[in-house]
Amino acid sequence: MHINLILTRWIIVGITLTSLLLLSLPAHSVIYSWKDENGKTHFGDRVIEGVDQKKVELKVQESTWKKFDININDVDNVLTNMEKMRINRDVNTVYQFFDKILYFDIYKTVPVKIRIYKSRKDYQRYITKDGNVRNTNSRGIYFPVTNEIVVYINPKQRWRTFWTIKHETSHAIVDTVTPFVPAWLNEGLAENMEAIGVKEKTYILYPHHENYNTISQALTNGRKLNVKQLLSLSSTDFYKRHEHRDSPHQAFSGELIRMFLSSKQGKSFITRMMHIYERGSRSYSSNLVDKHYIGGLTILQFNWNDWISRKSSIQVNL
Numbered sequence: 001m002h003i004n005l006i007l008t009r010w011i012i013v014g015i016t017l018t019s020l021l022l023l024s025l026p027a028h029s030v031i032y033s034w035k036d037e038n039g040k041t042h043f044g045d046r047v048i049e050g051v052d053q054k055k056v057e058l059k060v061q062e063s064t065w066k067k068f069d070i071n072i073n074d075v076d077n078v079l080t081n082m083e084k085m086r087i088n089r090d091v092n093t094v095y096q097f098f099d100k101i102l103y104f105d106i107y108k109t110v111p112v113k114i115r116i117y118k119s120r121k122d123y124q125r126y127i128t129k130d131g132n133v134r135n136t137n138s139r140g141i142y143f144p145v146t147n148e149i150v151v152y153i154n155p156k157q158r159w160r161t162f163w164t165i166k167h168e169t170s171h172a173i174v175d176t177v178t179p180f181v182p183a184w185l186n187e188g189l190a191e192n193m194e195a196i197g198v199k200e201k202t203y204i205l206y207p208h209h210e211n212y213n214t215i216s217q218a219l220t221n222g223r224k225l226n227v228k229q230l231l232s233l234s235s236t237d238f239y240k241r242h243e244h245r246d247s248p249h250q251a252f253s254g255e256l257i258r259m260f261l262s263s264k265q266g267k268s269f270i271t272r273m274m275h276i277y278e279r280g281s282r283s284y285s286s287n288l289v290d291k292h293y294i295g296g297l298t299i300l301q302f303n304w305n306d307w308i309s310r311k312s313s314i315q316v317n318l
Contacts, residue, residue: 030055069111076118078153087114087165093203094169094193098177101203101261101318102271104278110176111147112169116161123152140164142171144179163194178278182285183238184230184253185273191254192261203318205258212313214251219308225252227301231285259307262316269293 032053033043047053070091072084079087091112098104117123127141127150139160140151149168154160170190174181195206215225230252233241241247260266272292273285281288290296 069109071111071113073113073115075116076122078118079116083162086162090162090166091169093196093198094166095173096198097193097196097203097318098173101267102274104177104274110173112172113146113148114165115148115150117150117152120152123150126150140168142168142175144175147172147176166193166196167191169193178274180280180282181274181277182231182233183235183242184233184249185257185270185277185285186235187238187242187250188253188257191250192257205261205316205318207313207315208254208258209313211251211254211258212310214248215255215308218248218251223248225256225304225308227256227304228286228297230256231289231297255308256304258316259304261318262314265294267318 031043031045032047032055033041034048034051034053035041070088072079072087074084095110115126117126127138139154140149142149149165149172151161151164151168167190170193171186174186174189191208191211192205195208197204197206218225225248230249233249238249241249257270260270269289269292273288276283276288286297289300293300295302
C-alpha cells in the first residue's frame with residue numbers, strides 16, 4: 001500500500017472522530033484540547049484543573065461553490081426589473097427540478113449566460129454570424145461551446161420568451177451534467193421545463209396547449225407516433241427532422257415525457273434513464289425501455305395511445 005494512502009486514511013479517521021465529537025458538543029461551547037501522559041489528544045468543553053488545556057480555534061471557510069452561475073445580458077435594455085427577477089426564479093426552478101425530482105447530483109456549476117434581443121431580426125443575425133446555425137425559425141438557442149442562451153422578446157406573446165429561456169436552461173443543465181442524453185429525451189424534458197412552476201412548494205407542469213394541439217393536428221393528418229421508432233432515432237436524425245417546420249417530433253417528445261412524469265412508474269423510469277446516460281451509456285432508448293419499463297415497448301405504446309386520447313393538455317403535479 002502506498003504511504004500516501006496510509007496517511008490519507010489516518011487523516012480521514014482523525015477528521016471523522018473529531019467531527020463526531022464536535023457535533024455532540026453544545027453549539028456555543030468553547031472547545032479545549034489537551035494531551036494525557038501517553039501523548040493522546042483529547043477534546044472537551046469543560047475546564048479541568050491541573051491540566052494544560054488549549055482553546056481550539058475552529059476556522060470554517062465559506063464555500064464559494066454555486067449551483068448555477070446566471071448572467072443576463074439585456075442587449076437592448078428591454079427587460080423590467082421584475083422580469084429579470086422572474087428569469088432568476090425560473091432558472092432556479094428548472095435547476096430544482098433536476099435536483100429534487102430527478103435526483104441529479106449536480107456537482108458542477110451550471111453556467112447560464114442569457115443574451116436577450118429586442119427584435120427577431122437582431123436575434124437571427126447573431127445566431128447565424130458564424131455560419132453554424134441554419135434553422136433561423138427558432139425562438140431561442142443554446143450554444144454548448146460558450147454556455148450561452150440566446151433569445152428575443154416576442155412582442156405579441158412576451159410570456160413565450162420566458163418559457164423559451166426555461167427550455168434552453170434545461171439544455172444547459174443536461175449538457176453540463178450528462179451530454180450523452182439522446183435528443184428525444186433532451187428535447188422532451190426541455191419542452192416540459194417551459195411550463196414548469198412552483199405553487200405552495202409543489203412543482204407543477206402547467207398545460208402545454210401548443211404541444212397538445214400539434215399532436216392533435218398530426219393525428220388528424222394521419223401521422224401517428226410509433227414510440228419505438230422515435231426512441232430508436234439517433235440524435236442526428238432527430239434534429240434533421242426537427243429542422244422541418246411541420247415536424248411533430250419535438251411535440252411528440254414533450255408529450256411523451258409529460259406522460260412519463262405524470263405517474264410514479266414513469267417518473268422513476270425517466271430518472272433511471274437520465275442516470276444511465278449520466279454514466280456514459282450510448283444504448284438505444286428502445287433497448288432501455290424493454291429492460292427498465294414495466295411491460296416494455298408494447299405496454300409503452302399502449303399507454304401512449306391512451307395518453308393522446310385526452311381531450312386537452314393536462315396539469316401534472318410532480
